[in-house]
Amino acid sequence: MSIEELCKAVERGDQEESKQIARQLIDGGVNPLNIISSLTEVMESIGDKFSRLEIFLPEMMMSGDAMAGVVQMMAPQIKAGEAGSTKGKVILGTVKGDLHEIGKNIVKLLLESNFFEVKDIGVDSDPVKFVKEAEAMGADIIGASSLMTTTMPHQKEIIDILKDQGLRDKYKVVIGGAPTSQEWADEIGADLYCPDAGSAPKLMAELLKIKVR
Amino acid sequence: MRVNTRFQNTPGINLLTDDQCEEIYLAALEVLERVGVMVYNEEALTLLKEAGARVKRNHVILPSYLVKKALSTAPSRIAIGNRNGERAMFLEKGRVYFGSGSDTQYTMDIGTGERRLVVKQDVVNAARVIDALKNIDFAMSLGIISDVPPRSAYIHQFEALLLNTAKPIVYTAGGREDVETILAMAEVAAGSKEKLEDNPFLICYAEPTSPLVHPREAVEKLLFCSQRRMPVMYVPALMLGATGPVTMAGALVVTNAETLTGLVIHQLKNPGAPFIAGGAAPALDMGTSLCSYGSPEEHLSCAFNAAMARFYNLPSFSTAGCSDSHLFDQQAGMEAGYSILMQALAGGNLIHDLGYLGAGMTSSLEMLLLGDEMAGIARHILKGLEISKETLAMEVIEKAGPGGTFLGENHTLKYFKSAVYYPGLLNRFDYVRWKKEGAESFYDRATRKVREILKSHPPSELPSKAAQEIEAITAKIDNTR
Numbered sequence: 001m002s003i004e005e006l007c008k009a010v011e012r013g014d015q016e017e018s019k020q021i022a023r024q025l026i027d028g029g030v031n032p033l034n035i036i037s038s039l040t041e042v043m044e045s046i047g048d049k050f051s052r053l054e055i056f057l058p059e060m061m062m063s064g065d066a067m068a069g070v071v072q073m074m075a076p077q078i079k080a081g082e083a084g085s086t087k088g089k090v091i092l093g094t095v096k097g098d099l100h101e102i103g104k105n106i107v108k109l110l111l112e113s114n115f116f117e118v119k120d121i122g123v124d125s126d127p128v129k130f131v132k133e134a135e136a137m138g139a140d141i142i143g144a145s146s147l148m149t150t151t152m153p154h155q156k157e158i159i160d161i162l163k164d165q166g167l168r169d170k171y172k173v174v175i176g177g178a179p180t181s182q183e184w185a186d187e188i189g190a191d192l193y194c195p196d197a198g199s200a201p202k203l204m205a206e207l208l209k210i211k212v213r
Numbered sequence: 214m215r216v217n218t219r220f221q222n223t224p225g226i227n228l229l230t231d232d233q234c235e236e237i238y239l240a241a242l243e244v245l246e247r248v249g250v251m252v253y254n255e256e257a258l259t260l261l262k263e264a265g266a267r268v269k270r271n272h273v274i275l276p277s278y279l280v281k282k283a284l285s286t287a288p289s290r291i292a293i294g295n296r297n298g299e300r301a302m303f304l305e306k307g308r309v310y311f312g313s314g315s316d317t318q319y320t321m322d323i324g325t326g327e328r329r330l331v332v333k334q335d336v337v338n339a340a341r342v343i344d345a346l347k348n349i350d351f352a353m354s355l356g357i358i359s360d361v362p363p364r365s366a367y368i369h370q371f372e373a374l375l376l377n378t379a380k381p382i383v384y385t386a387g388g389r390e391d392v393e394t395i396l397a398m399a400e401v402a403a404g405s406k407e408k409l410e411d412n413p414f415l416i417c418y419a420e421p422t423s424p425l426v427h428p429r430e431a432v433e434k435l436l437f438c439s440q441r442r443m444p445v446m447y448v449p450a451l452m453l454g455a456t457g458p459v460t461m462a463g464a465l466v467v468t469n470a471e472t473l474t475g476l477v478i479h480q481l482k483n484p485g486a487p488f489i490a491g492g493a494a495p496a497l498d499m500g501t502s503l504c505s506y507g508s509p510e511e512h513l514s515c516a517f518n519a520a521m522a523r524f525y526n527l528p529s530f531s532t533a534g535c536s537d538s539h540l541f542d543q544q545a546g547m548e549a550g551y552s553i554l555m556q557a558l559a560g561g562n563l564i565h566d567l568g569y570l571g572a573g574m575t576s577s578l579e580m581l582l583l584g585d586e587m588a589g590i591a592r593h594i595l596k597g598l599e600i601s602k603e604t605l606a607m608e609v610i611e612k613a614g615p616g617g618t619f620l621g622e623n624h625t626l627k628y629f630k631s632a633v634y635y636p637g638l639l640n641r642f643d644y645v646r647w648k649k650e651g652a653e654s655f656y657d658r659a660t661r662k663v664r665e666i667l668k669s670h671p672p673s674e675l676p677s678k679a680a681q682e683i684e685a686i687t688a689k690i691d692n693t694r
Contacts (some may be wrong), residue, residue: 015627056499058454097387097430099422102455124253124428149316150385153363178504179318181572187330188361196502205644 013062294412305526447475491530506514507548519561531561535569594628
């Protein structure tokens, strides 16, 4: 079994096989950090392929699940800090009045599989909650998702509250969700708009000026 | 007259047999009894529990006898008035009405095609154009107003409609408070609470969150409208393969389970209160992640749910006249055209979203005019074939004789306007005349006509005292939020 085969299994989205191969690799003495590094490249290329319409959403999600399974399994093997520190801390939630969470959950999965630390504050989250949780976590990014044109104004409210409390420069505010757009991000003064889940890790890493690799 | 003769007088499509409807209904009942639903509203949970549902925190298992009971008390017809106190729409089996859409963030600027955020004047303009259009029967705002405080945007949208068109209004609202305010404004326009109750001219829009979740605000709206016996619709919008099964039958099971849950809550609160069903299951494009308003699945699902509503004997809400295109282009015309004819034939009562571009993100008055024209054509087609002595025209056929002409006949003069559809926007000039008249494209003509309407259609205004009172209500809301 080789790292290449593991990469292929993750690309196929075969979680069981991915875990099995990863287990064999580790038992055979392969450095977990090398595995992680290769898988990160795979996930990046999957994100790119999705952006180019070469693969479809369910395929990308299956790969993300497979990747997450491997990372979870290897967690005990990777000593704290060894895998390189986290790329950034993110508070992630769906805004008030909105109970849609599929998109947010995909973003969470992809961020975690790209070594962001994510705290998911769930759906129907009050703007104040986003800010409080960010303060508590010491987050770098506040990510707010909205699927309905009627709940989008709550993304703006998060920014308004940050301004009111003099915290605006402390956090990068990232927005996403089907009805949102770059224009909307500009309009409300968000730091970043992510057009799809596949691009989120890369764009958010760039926002924090961290090299993706 | 001949005995024992059957004619089909009006055409229509019914995409489901009664057995198929029953299959979907039974599966929805099984979902309600086996999987259950989430309800985030205390009053609804109490009502459900007292009625016999098993409630554990927010999770509700709904026994099917509650659904059966709700279906037996819900009215199968709802009469909707207009602002002038006349009857305007009868939401009864087989009657179709067309209307605009509501909550788009953007609008396409008239003439320039530039996409920009919606401001209040856009909704005022939309209301005036809707008021003037012959085939648009009810008004929705065609935008979320961006230049007012976000928390009172719905109130401003309703005010802009109420003060500028006399046609029935389907309104969106944040929650119970908004509905209370909007009903207070409607009472002013109607003249009194009683007059409004006797002939309501407005319908509240509420929607569950698929799959099987009933949010606090949506249920609040259901309960409050039920209590006031004001019409409300409960319309699921499920994305195939994302917020519901990717296969249509499964998607219909989920949307029907959602609608029926809303109906049960609504009828428990006040049996006999007016409730409108509906729902769509558009495709989520798995490549681009766009929720498609022009997809055949969107329009099939609406036609299926129109059939389900007929099966339940409930009035229904449907969707057509909208496009995924960001331009007023061939795709927009094609998607609006086929969907309007298809939904008209499918027979859902309230067909909304005429005037939508950009997959529900952008409104366009040119697109609304296209929808109005297409609705006119659809209505003409729905007339079907009338067979009578007059329409068989035997006398005039004999009179003209072989090789004769019908142009000068009284029969032609009498019927040429009703027998033939005359378009308002479509080109019917020959090439030379078309060139001479300015060689306009359809888009050019639509823009010109929108501008003409805004300039010359006399606005349907309320008496100034009532208008001022309504504006004062809006101002008060702005100040308290």
